[in-house]
Amino acid sequence: MARTSPTAITARTWMNTHVRVIGVAYDDIDVVPAPRAIVLVTEELAVTVVEHSPRFVVRSQHVAIPLPHTVQLVDYVHVPTRPVVDDDSRATFAAILARDRHRCAYCGRGGARTVDHVHPKSRGGGETFGNLVAACAACNGRKANRTPEEAGMPLLWVPRAPRDDHKRQRAIWRELAPAP
Numbered sequence: 001m002a003r004t005s006p007t008a009i010t011a012r013t014w015m016n017t018h019v020r021v022i023g024v025a026y027d028d029i030d031v032v033p034a035p036r037a038i039v040l041v042t043e044e045l046a047v048t049v050v051e052h053s054p055r056f057v058v059r060s061q062h063v064a065i066p067l068p069h070t071v072q073l074v075d076y077v078h079v080p081t082r083p084v085v086d087d088d089s090r091a092t093f094a095a096i097l098a099r100d101r102h103r104c105a106y107c108g109r110g111g112a113r114t115v116d117h118v119h120p121k122s123r124g125g126g127e128t129f130g131n132l133v134a135a136c137a138a139c140n141g142r143k144a145n146r147t148p149e150e151a152g153m154p155l156l157w158v159p160r161a162p163r164d165d166h167k168r169q170r171a172i173w174r175e176l177a178p179a180p
């Protein structure tokens with residue numbers, strides 16, 4: 001059940017580790033600093049479902065509990081969740097090129113190094129996940145200050161905020177699976 005970690009934890013470093021928090025339905029809730037997770041466990045708001053490996057016992061005057069890797073909330077308690085990234089969230093050019101894997105959204109060629117505002121910036125188009133796409137220099141120059149419709153250059157896909165929910169949920173199932 002336990003995951004391996006490359007480095008052993010010490011009394012000095014455990015506080016810098018992070019613990020995954022999952023909900024009653026094994027849904028991904030958050031990743032919190034280890035001290036916060038210890039508080040959740042000691043206050044009986046959460047139980048450890050996967051211990052940190054290698055094992056390390058957190059000791060204080062009042063508690064001695066194994067450092068968790070994953071804790072599960074015992075009820076629908078409120079913990080602060082990740083900031084939500086949506087299509088209207090501001091995006092960096094680097095994030096757009098990474099999301100689109102440097103593929104030009106107009107011609108589909110790889111190696112794109114520029115980012116295009118689908119709705120032109122000069123006409124109010126935002127620097128958001130929903131309005132930015134990777135584009136090669138040729139397409140970016142040809143499209144210029146026009147919308148895809150005006151330029152006759154349809155987008156090959158609809159730009160959206162990147163989502164890694166599925167990846168995180170798969171990681172949870174993997175961690176909870178009995179060792180073969």
Ligand SMILES: [Zn+2]
Pocket residue numbers: 104105106107108109135136137138139140
């Ligand atoms: Zn192109």
